[in-house]
Amino acid sequence: MAWTRSTSLPGAGDTALFSGRRAGYAPSHWAGDTLAKYFPDIRIDVSPPRPTYLPHQRQSRASNVFELPDDGCRHIGALGAIGAEKGARHVEALAQRIRERRLPLRIVVVGYTDRTKWHQAPDLVLTVHGHYEESEVKPLLDHYRIAMLVFPTVWPETFSYTLSEGWNAGRPALVPPVGALQERVVASGAGWIMNGWPDTDAVLDQLLLLTAPENAPELERRGRLGAATAAMEAEVPEPMRRHYREMLAQSSGIGGRPIALSRIYRAALQGVGI
Numbered sequence: 001m002a003w004t005r006s007t008s009l010p011g012a013g014d015t016a017l018f019s020g021r022r023a024g025y026a027p028s029h030w031a032g033d034t035l036a037k038y039f040p041d042i043r044i045d046v047s048p049p050r051p052t053y054l055p056h057q058r059q060s061r062a063s064n065v066f067e068l069p070d071d072g073c074r075h076i077g078a079l080g081a082i083g084a085e086k087g088a089r090h091v092e093a094l095a096q097r098i099r100e101r102r103l104p105l106r107i108v109v110v111g112y113t114d115r116t117k118w119h120q121a122p123d124l125v126l127t128v129h130g131h132y133e134e135s136e137v138k139p140l141l142d143h144y145r146i147a148m149l150v151f152p153t154v155w156p157e158t159f160s161y162t163l164s165e166g167w168n169a170g171r172p173a174l175v176p177p178v179g180a181l182q183e184r185v186v187a188s189g190a191g192w193i194m195n196g197w198p199d200t201d202a203v204l205d206q207l208l209l210l211t212a213p214e215n216a217p218e219l220e221r222r223g224r225l226g227a228a229t230a231a232m233e234a235e236v237p238e239p240m241r242r243h244y245r246e247m248l249a250q251s252s253g254i255g256g257r258p259i260a261l262s263r264i265y266r267a268a269l270q271g272v273g274i
Helices: 012-017 029-038 088-101 134-143 161-168 179-188 200-210 213-235 239-249 261-270
Strands: 023-026 043-046 074-082 105-113 126-128 146-150 173-175 191-193
Touching (some): 029 043, 043 239, 074 161, 074 200, 088 126, 088 200, 105 134, 105 146, 134 161, 146 200, 161 179, 161 213, 173 200, 191 213
Parallel strands (some): 074 146, 146 173, 173 191
């Protein structure tokens, strides 16, 4: 059983967006390199976004949780709102192969999928917790005894806020060998790259190996690297922010009116006036 793979390339609308621009920002080196292939005349600077929830802030108590038995099964987490492009079908495939192979693994979606908002399978192989607040991430991962996170995304990510959330909670990640997920994990050491991706059984074999009792010290070590990376990222100002005032001042049609956050980010992406 194999996972599908696709990419999203700039289209006509993206070309118009960059028309006449001299500079722009990308959230990762991978995204910047990809943009440079299509817009070689534009200077692309890397400006990783910063999470709104910081490591030192107060955590909320986990609520509306399902219960799972402490019976030796290892729990793997998938974090966030997981639609088809984020790998919802892959999560389902992982759960089905766990059943068919009778593996000592469970999948817990801390979040929801495009098909399921809140659910626990009768055999407990798949649990979908539902909506969560950022301050609940670590308490929820602790409650469900999640050893590590898996990111079964279909296409390359440009950054991934959920990876930052997982690292902030001290969980290492297993990610595909593409996009910003691979870039960030390789740079930080806070996880692993999938072997045999996109084959479902190969990913499960790797999860079994990584969550084996004898690998617990390495799981903890990489989890600490993730927490340290999240703390370091939170302390470094987002490079793009220092240009917001200049970008907005030189944008047309502003006229002193309140600006939506989406427009601020669009102005920053366009690199107006730089």
